[in-house]
Amino acid sequence: MPLKQPIGQKRLTNVAIVKYKKKGNWFETACYKNKVVDWRNGTETDLDEVLQTTAVFKNVSKGVLAKEKDLVDAFGTNDERAICTEILTRGDLQVSEKERKLEYENLFKGVATVLSEKCVDPNTNRPYTITMIERALKDVHFNVDPKKSAKVQAFGEALPLLQERFSIQRANMRLRLKLAAACKDEIQSRLAEHKVIVESKEADGATVAIVCQADPGLYQVLLALVRDLGKGHGHLEVVSLAVQREGMSGEGQASGDIQGILKEQQRASELSQVPYVTSQPASTTGRLRARSEEDSMAEVSYPRGPISGIPDDVTRKPMFLEIDGLQPGWEVELTKRGESGVVDAVFFSPSGEKVGAFVQARRAALSASKKAAAAQSTVE
Known part of the structure; x- marks a missing residue:
């Protein structure tokens, strides 16, 4: 009688489990950690980079595969790649406390990074450092939502909270508009209505090119305006997504916390000789006056x-x-x-x-x- 030897098993390591219940049965897929979120955000599109195996499990931890009959009854097919895709999209991701904490920290830092890159102190037109933004977010008790992207939370939730405590606003975009010369007066009038800052104008006889700064929220408005006035021949080009001065606002502060930021803004406001208002942007005139005094x-x-x-x-x-x-x-x-x-x-x-x-x-x-x-x- 032959001796029965134990059959070795190749254990799945570095695994994240996604569970999904359908037609009364639970199904699981074995994925690489940190890849499921990338898949759902659209960052990762290669299924093979997300799944450790295309096999559908009844229990990943025990290595029990789902029966083909259960797959057909629940999903109407035995195509495991298609089934894994549905489980990835609709299932629940099982994560440990350590992984959840890491995801929270990365998302929190992502929100701070977006605000640092796309926002400025209106008193100096300089960006804040990521560290200063992170500390300010903690001071206003901002909590991230793991189901929303960093960009959505930065502008939709974090920025309004920060504006209640100190001066911060979306940095202007720098745009270049090119239209027929006949539209010059009309476009300048319309830009003035939207309080767009015109930096330069160039005319070569047939066309006029205007470089200006505008709030990012006006981009679609200006795009429609260029199309309307240009009769399909106008052109709108993004020169810079965020207009910021060199250096960092509050640079050189020891603490970098919100109180230090407020003190720095108070000093900048006094230099510009305009009333200090934490929740409203300083006037363009005040910013230019402060800038010229500092430059001198x-x-x-x-x-x-x-x-x-x-x-x-x-x-x-x-x-x-x-x-x-x-x-x-x-x-x-x-x-x-x-x-x-x-x-x-x-x-x-x-x-x-x-x-x-x-x-x-x-x-x-x-x-x-x-x-x-x-x-x-x-x-x-």
């Missing part, structure tokens, strides 16, 4: 030169050096403002082109680094 007191603390040459006592030097690591040859100029002591950094690409703040410079350097890596892999 600015002094160059580090003339344009290589990033590696920045003095070691500049706290942001290690962060700036990241750009050189991505693409060598960048230069920077540091300017210190008189009363506020805020240091502005303006970056110049290896070709000598003025790029702007750290965020834009890092994005450009990262893009160049990726292109260089892709070109190298093609050669190899």
Whole structure:
């Protein structure tokens, strides 16, 4: 009589289980952790990157597969990929407390990142750091909803809460409108109605091009306006999604909490000689006046030169050096403002082109680094 040996089992590891009940039976799929949320958000579209196996289980933990008869009765098919897709879409994701906490933290940071990239302090037109936004969100007791995206919560829920406590608003978009020259007066009148800030106008005889700043909520309105006045021949181009000044609002503060932000805003408001209002944006005139006064007191603390040459006592030097690591040859100029002591950094690409703040410079350097890596892999 042959000796019966135990059959080895290959255990599923790093598994997330999605459960779904249909026609009285429970069905489960084994997925990779963190991939289910990406699938539901549309970030991940490759099913093979989400599922550990296309098999449909009765119990993943015990390795019990669902019977084919139960699959046909419940789903009307035995196509396991189609069934797994339905379970992924409609089922309940089983996550541990640790995973739930990590998901919450990532989503919370995502909301803060969106606000930092797309919003500004109206007194200075500078963005807040992600850390300052995170602390402010905690101070106003903001809680994220795992069922909503970071962008939806940032603008729909978090921003109104923050505006009750301190000055913050959506950064304007920079747009370029191109229309027939005959529409020049009409378009300028309509832009004035919507309180759009016109930066420049260029006319070449047949056409007129206007560069302006507008609230993001006006984009669809302006697009419809260009189409209407241009009779199908008008053109609206997004030059910048968020118009922000170089540097960070409240930069150099030790605490970075909401009280520190409020103090910084109070000082900026006094410089601009306009009443301090925390829930309403400062006037454009006040912002320009404060900007001109600050600019007149600015002094160059580090003339344009290589990033590696920045003095070691500049706290942001290690962060700036990241750009050189991505693409060598960048230069920077540091300017210190008189009363506020805020240091502005303006970056110049290896070709000598003025790029702007750290965020834009890092994005450009990262893009160049990726292109260089892709070109190298093609050669190899």
